[in-house]
Amino acid sequence: MSLVVQKFGGTSVGDAERLKRVAGRVAESHALGHQLVVVVSAMGGVTDSLVQLAKQMSPAPPSRELDMLLATGEQTTCALLAMALAELGVRATSLTGPQAGIVTDGVHTKARIVNITPTDIVRLLDAGEVVIVAGFQGQTADGTLTTLGRGGSDLTAVALSAVLKADVCQIFTDVDGIFTADPRRVPDAKQLAEIAYDELLELAGSGAKVMQLRSVELAKRFGVVFEVRSSITGLPGTTVGETTQMEEVLVRAVTLDVNQVKVTLVGLPDTPGTAARVFRALADRAISVDVIVQNDSHHGPTPTTDLSFTVEAADRDSALSALDGRGLGWTHITAEPIAKLTVVGVGMRSHAGVAATIFETLASLGVNIAMISTSEIRIAVVIAREKSEAALCAVHAALVA
Amino acid sequence: MSLVVQKFGGTSVGDAERLKRVAGRVAESHALGHQLVVVVSAMGGVTDSLVQLAKQMSPAPPSRELDMLLATGEQTTCALLAMALAELGVRATSLTGPQAGIVTDGVHTKARIVNITPTDIVRLLDAGEVVIVAGFQGQTADGTLTTLGRGGSDLTAVALSAVLKADVCQIFTDVDGIFTADPRRVPDAKQLAEIAYDELLELAGSGAKVMQLRSVELAKRFGVVFEVRSSITGLPGTTVGETTQMEEVLVRAVTLDVNQVKVTLVGLPDTPGTAARVFRALADRAISVDVIVQNDSHHGPTPTTDLSFTVEAADRDSALSALDGRGLGWTHITAEPIAKLTVVGVGMRSHAGVAATIFETLASLGVNIAMISTSEIRIAVVIAREKSEAALCAVHAALVA
Numbered sequence: 001m002s003l004v005v006q007k008f009g010g011t012s013v014g015d016a017e018r019l020k021r022v023a024g025r026v027a028e029s030h031a032l033g034h035q036l037v038v039v040v041s042a043m044g045g046v047t048d049s050l051v052q053l054a055k056q057m058s059p060a061p062p063s064r065e066l067d068m069l070l071a072t073g074e075q076t077t078c079a080l081l082a083m084a085l086a087e088l089g090v091r092a093t094s095l096t097g098p099q100a101g102i103v104t105d106g107v108h109t110k111a112r113i114v115n116i117t118p119t120d121i122v123r124l125l126d127a128g129e130v131v132i133v134a135g136f137q138g139q140t141a142d143g144t145l146t147t148l149g150r151g152g153s154d155l156t157a158v159a160l161s162a163v164l165k166a167d168v169c170q171i172f173t174d175v176d177g178i179f180t181a182d183p184r185r186v187p188d189a190k191q192l193a194e195i196a197y198d199e200l201l202e203l204a205g206s207g208a209k210v211m212q213l214r215s216v217e218l219a220k221r222f223g224v225v226f227e228v229r230s231s232i233t234g235l236p237g238t239t240v241g242e243t244t245q246m247e248e249v250l251v252r253a254v255t256l257d258v259n260q261v262k263v264t265l266v267g268l269p270d271t272p273g274t275a276a277r278v279f280r281a282l283a284d285r286a287i288s289v290d291v292i293v294q295n296d297s298h299h300g301p302t303p304t305t306d307l308s309f310t311v312e313a314a315d316r317d318s319a320l321s322a323l324d325g326r327g328l329g330w331t332h333i334t335a336e337p338i339a340k341l342t343v344v345g346v347g348m349r350s351h352a353g354v355a356a357t358i359f360e361t362l363a364s365l366g367v368n369i370a371m372i373s374t375s376e377i378r379i380a381v382v383i384a385r386e387k388s389e390a391a392l393c394a395v396h397a398a399l400v401a
Numbered sequence: 402m403s404l405v406v407q408k409f410g411g412t413s414v415g416d417a418e419r420l421k422r423v424a425g426r427v428a429e430s431h432a433l434g435h436q437l438v439v440v441v442s443a444m445g446g447v448t449d450s451l452v453q454l455a456k457q458m459s460p461a462p463p464s465r466e467l468d469m470l471l472a473t474g475e476q477t478t479c480a481l482l483a484m485a486l487a488e489l490g491v492r493a494t495s496l497t498g499p500q501a502g503i504v505t506d507g508v509h510t511k512a513r514i515v516n517i518t519p520t521d522i523v524r525l526l527d528a529g530e531v532v533i534v535a536g537f538q539g540q541t542a543d544g545t546l547t548t549l550g551r552g553g554s555d556l557t558a559v560a561l562s563a564v565l566k567a568d569v570c571q572i573f574t575d576v577d578g579i580f581t582a583d584p585r586r587v588p589d590a591k592q593l594a595e596i597a598y599d600e601l602l603e604l605a606g607s608g609a610k611v612m613q614l615r616s617v618e619l620a621k622r623f624g625v626v627f628e629v630r631s632s633i634t635g636l637p638g639t640t641v642g643e644t645t646q647m648e649e650v651l652v653r654a655v656t657l658d659v660n661q662v663k664v665t666l667v668g669l670p671d672t673p674g675t676a677a678r679v680f681r682a683l684a685d686r687a688i689s690v691d692v693i694v695q696n697d698s699h700h701g702p703t704p705t706t707d708l709s710f711t712v713e714a715a716d717r718d719s720a721l722s723a724l725d726g727r728g729l730g731w732t733h734i735t736a737e738p739i740a741k742l743t744v745v746g747v748g749m750r751s752h753a754g755v756a757a758t759i760f761e762t763l764a765s766l767g768v769n770i771a772m773i774s775t776s777e778i779r780i781a782v783v784i785a786r787e788k789s790e791a792a793l794c795a796v797h798a799a800l801v802a
Contacts, residue, residue, distance in 0.1 A: 016454065016457040016458065019458070020458070023458075050477070053417065053477075053481060054480075054481065054484055056417040057417065057420070057421070057424075057481050057482075057484035057485040057488060058484045058485065058487055058488035059488075061484040061487065061488075062483065062484060062487050064494070065480045065481075065483040065484050065487070065495055066480075066484075068476065068479070068480035068483070068495050068497075069476075069477060069480035069481065069484075071476070072473035072476050072477050072480075075469065075470075075472075075473050075476075076451070076454075076470060076473050078469070079455075079466045079467075079469035079470035079473075080454060080455065080458050080466075080470065081458075082463065082466040082469070083455055083458035083459045083462040083463060083466050083467075083470075084458040084459065086459055086462065086463050086466070087458060087459035087460075087462075093465070094466055094469050096469075096546075099544055099545075120544070143500055143521070144500075145497075
């Protein structure tokens with residue numbers, strides 16, 4: 001008998017009919033004799049509606065009360081799922097995050113899990129019940145409701161898998177698994193049977209929105225192997241874990257993010273601390289900077305330099321105003337829309353030549369490279385948006401297909 | 402500085418705008434320097450929607466999960482009210498029933514309060530916060546969510562008033578208070594400044610749906626004086642407590658319930674235990690019987706009797722089927738729609754003559770009395786529905802106006 005943790009997200013539990021289908025899927029797993037813990041998100045659209053209601057009360061509602069409000073979304077789903085299972089003859093009990101023993105810090109709307117005491121979960125499992133847990137929520141040590149922020153239900157599932165030492169953790173979602181590239185853009189893209197934590201972390205940071213970084217980091221830290229799979233098809237998905245049998249695999253996946261902007265500060269005084277002031281100003285506004293390139297200094301009476309970096313398009317205006325009027329001394333500032341192509345693979349650690357293949361492929365398409373950034377398992381190139389889709393397909397064909 | 406408990410029901414918090422008006426009212430009370438505990442119901446229609454969702458999952462959802470689901474309604478309202486108060490600059494904190502320390506038995510969907518440990522409420526009040534408590538809910542000693550059944554938010558308000566020894570308990574509702582008769586039917590009806598618990602209990606059992614019996618009983622048991630008042634007008638309402646200065650007042654109010662049916666079992670064998678079997682059969686289906694009259698026996702070889710009683714019109718079919726095929730031995734059964742006119746007043750305890758006035762008034766209208774039932778502070782007469790509205794006005798004019 002295995003202990004299986006399953007998580008169903010907002011699309012999978014989008015309405016009453018889908019929730020009943022989820023119940024059917026859970027009942028099948030239960031019929032196989034598994035002990036089951038099922039983590040659910042709020043039904044699709046519910047969280048947004050609640051946020052709208054909150055906005056009607058206050059443009060900036062207190063975060064403690066926002067948590068109190070939002071937590072009702074998952075509580076609703078888990079109660080309804082327990083009812084649907086009862087109707088199928090499966091004994092099931094729903095628990096809120098606090099009832100499941102999830103204790104967090106007090107940072108409302110993005111709390112971190114401090115510890116989990118799953119006494120009631122274990123008792124119910126031992127009694128043969130399916131245990132349904134409201135994802136995304138917990139409580140502080142003194143009993144105040146908290147929520148875990150975006151992707152919080154994945155986090156609940158991974159954390160419960162760790163503490164319960166689950167045999168299997170399945171993250172059901174509206175995609176079939178993780179692909180070598182976005183199949184809507186790259187017809188050759190293939191679903192991956194497995195991927196390493198580090199690769200998925202790089203992908204998550206590169207515009208592939210399969211899972212939030214936090215859940216993958218937590219899974220890596222506690223060695224929780226999990227499977228991302230479709231709630232619709234029921235087919236096997238992609239298993240995420242430590243690298244195994246990966247000697248042969250050089251590149252795991254290629255992603256393209258076209259929602260990037262390249263900001264350039266021209267004629268910045270080339271003095272110590274200038275770059276620090278630039279990125280502190282951005283950090284103060286919680287703007288994430290990805291690729292950074294500093295050109296050679298222009299020598300002269302006052303040495304200057306050109307500093308370029310990429311930010312998400314949504315952060316463009318905020319970045320520009322953060323850097324304006326700070327006395328940073330640049331002569332002018334530009335912001336141009338660009339695309340970022342990222343190649344990820346733990347096999348690259350011990351292999352040279354991947355960068356060369358990328359550059360040759362782009363050159364053959366006449367695509368100019370504006371910036372380059374590399375890590376042990378990632379190569380990212382910043383290019384113009386126009387030919388970026390073609391570049392994605394070509395690089396995928398050269399390295400993965 | 403007084404400690405004030407205020408309760409706002411479903412209509413008062415029907416939508417975002419009304420909820421903001423409630424916030425304004427609470428802020429006014431807070432500005433007067435009172436310590437405030439505010440109990441709220443689910444927003445109008447929310448509970449019904451949740452029940453509909455539950456029905457989509459299962460025609461008969463498990464009551465534990467129904468409680469888990471329904472409790473989200475009040476939690477939503479109290480979080481939103483806290484936000485609206487914050488927007489008005491009033492420091493407010495919302496608490497679920499369990500967080501407020503409300504412990505109940507485990508009878509889901511109609512749990513009874515076992516005890517309340519208002520540690521967090523007191524701490525927050527002492528810190529100058531307005532405390533908003535989700536009505537209608539609590540948890541068992543082992544942490545399972547429960548709901549208190551119909552009128553549960555009133556119950557929460559009264560119980561909190563008792564345990565906190567509140568100076569004032571205000572039940573805000575969509576009526577101005579309690580009247581000598583339904584003002585939609587009786588133009589002469591006047592609002593009462595005060596009424597005794599026992600009178601309100603009789604009224605609640607006589608078709609005047611101001612409050613559920615349980616809350617009034619609880620208030621009486623713990624001596625909680627409360628005021629029923631309008632959430633719209635802001636005018637003084639009706640104070641409910643022990644009788645005071647009531648020597649002069651003979652009759653407090655007159656009610657009319659036209660949703661009654663008189664059931665008659667004709668030719669019932671007049672043997673010991675027959676009536677018991679009839680009313681046990683009704684009790685088994687949770688049918689409340691009000692007025693009961695047994696006519697004289699028809700003497701003969703087998704003595705028989707005619708037994709009549711009134712039930713709510715909604716229970717008519719259930720009552721008839723409960724009494725059919727039980728071998729009770731009646732020759733035939735009738736069920737006719739009737740009206741019940743009830744006169745209530747603690748002053749009647751020491752005064753004769755009220756019944757005579759009622760009978761004379763009805764006789765002058767040509768209204769026949771089908772059944773009569775009396776208690777120390779109540780006289781109820783069952784009459785035909787046709788002239789019942791006129792009878793109500795006439796009796797009100799004779800005894801109250």
